[in-house]
Amino acid sequence: MYTTANQRSKSGQRIVDLRSDTVTWPTEAMRRAMYEAEVGDDCYGEDPTVNRLQQVAAEKLGKEAGLFVASGTMGNLCAVLAHTQPGQEVILGDESHTFLWEVGGISRIGGCVTHIVPFHDGFLDPEEVERAIRPTDDIHAAHTGLICVENTCNRGGGTIIPPDHLERLAAVARRHGIPIHMDGARIFNAAVGLSIDVRELACHVDSVMFCLSKGLSAPVGSVLVGSREFIARANQARKLLGGGMRQAGVLAAAGLVALEEGVARLHEDHANARRLAEGIATKVPEAVNLRQVQTNMVMVNTRPLGWTGQEFAERMAQVGILFFPVDPYRVRLVTHRMVSAADIDYTLAMFDQVLATREK
Numbered sequence: 001m002y003t004t005a006n007q008r009s010k011s012g013q014r015i016v017d018l019r020s021d022t023v024t025w026p027t028e029a030m031r032r033a034m035y036e037a038e039v040g041d042d043c044y045g046e047d048p049t050v051n052r053l054q055q056v057a058a059e060k061l062g063k064e065a066g067l068f069v070a071s072g073t074m075g076n077l078c079a080v081l082a083h084t085q086p087g088q089e090v091i092l093g094d095e096s097h098t099f100l101w102e103v104g105g106i107s108r109i110g111g112c113v114t115h116i117v118p119f120h121d122g123f124l125d126p127e128e129v130e131r132a133i134r135p136t137d138d139i140h141a142a143h144t145g146l147i148c149v150e151n152t153c154n155r156g157g158g159t160i161i162p163p164d165h166l167e168r169l170a171a172v173a174r175r176h177g178i179p180i181h182m183d184g185a186r187i188f189n190a191a192v193g194l195s196i197d198v199r200e201l202a203c204h205v206d207s208v209m210f211c212l213s214k215g216l217s218a219p220v221g222s223v224l225v226g227s228r229e230f231i232a233r234a235n236q237a238r239k240l241l242g243g244g245m246r247q248a249g250v251l252a253a254a255g256l257v258a259l260e261e262g263v264a265r266l267h268e269d270h271a272n273a274r275r276l277a278e279g280i281a282t283k284v285p286e287a288v289n290l291r292q293v294q295t296n297m298v299m300v301n302t303r304p305l306g307w308t309g310q311e312f313a314e315r316m317a318q319v320g321i322l323f324f325p326v327d328p329y330r331v332r333l334v335t336h337r338m339v340s341a342a343d344i345d346y347t348l349a350m351f352d353q354v355l356a357t358r359e360k
């Protein structure tokens with residue numbers, strides 16, 4: 001019922017939805033927790049369930065405080081608003097989600113200049129970041145107010161930025177007295193992928209945003225964590241953005257379940273992504289880079305298939321396998337709780353069928 005692994009379209013066609021882990025529905029345990037949630041007015045700080053989620057999230061990431069927000073986009077923007085002043089620069093990757101897909105909120109609402117540096121499969125080069133930092137003694141320069149990193153890296157294909165690399169970025173930031181924010185929409189995938197505590201990733205940055213509504217399967221919400229003082233400023237930013245919710249405990253209750261049962265099963269998504277990638281590689285070795293399959297995503301290069309990403313996605317959609325092109329010749333397949341190992345095998349069978357239709 002609520003958690004069907006195999007979905008079907010109205011016509012009865014079997015559907016495997018690999019578009020994103022955001023398509024996951026809340027579990028039975030979440031719906032029960034939502035029904036039973038204790039609530040209060042969260043704008044007065046009186047919702048006990050929201051308070052508990054914020055506290056649990058902060059503890060899990062090793063930070064002082066947390067803030068429940070409506071979405072990852074809102075969490076990242078609250079972080080920018082809380083860390084920076086209008087007229088400053090924010091350094092971030094040229095393929096980062098925040099730069100590409102968050103409606104330019106940094107500039108439009110934060111009043112900051114985006115200073116992009118190359119994303120090397122999701123990695124920011126600490127030297128390039130250091131070179132991008134603007135001089136504070138020059139009247140011509142907008143001063144650097146924030147550095148953003150993304151982990152796991154979406155356009156890198158769910159790649160993990162490990163602690164030693166974060167440490168090198170943090171050293172640059174410290175040297176210049178600039179805070180670092182982590183867009184950790186899938187930070188728990190990174191921690192699970194490395195088999196480390198998520199604190200080992202979070203300790204190198206000043207703030208982290210993570211999503212409850214992606215692989216963790218909650219219906220709504222993200223959490224921003226950081227110092228108590230930072231979260232107080234972020235709370236005002238959230239209000240400014242219209243994100244001051246009232247009896248939000250009904251949503252936070254699902255988030256609390258997500259932090260337990262969701263994190264505990266992420267390794268299954270990673271195993272399914274690997275199964276999918278290896279299956280594709282067996283048929284068309286050049287189509288996937290297995291080294292980059294580290295969490296719950298598989299990027300497929302469609303050039304060796306002789307199709308554009310769009311053409312390949314359309315052909316697979318006709319047989320019920322859904323995913324998006326992310327580049328002219330690249331598609332992204334995402335595994336999640338509602339995709340089983342059997343669905344992966346079915347996907348590979350459909351891949352075979354579609355490949356067989358290619359003109360030789």
Ligand SMILES: *Cc1c(COP(=O)(O)O)cnc(C)c1O
Nearest residue numbers: 071072073074097150154183185
């Ligand atoms: C999904 C995502 C976000 C934004 O989350 P929404 O809840 O969709 O606003 C931010 N960063 C990354 C890397 C994401 O994948």
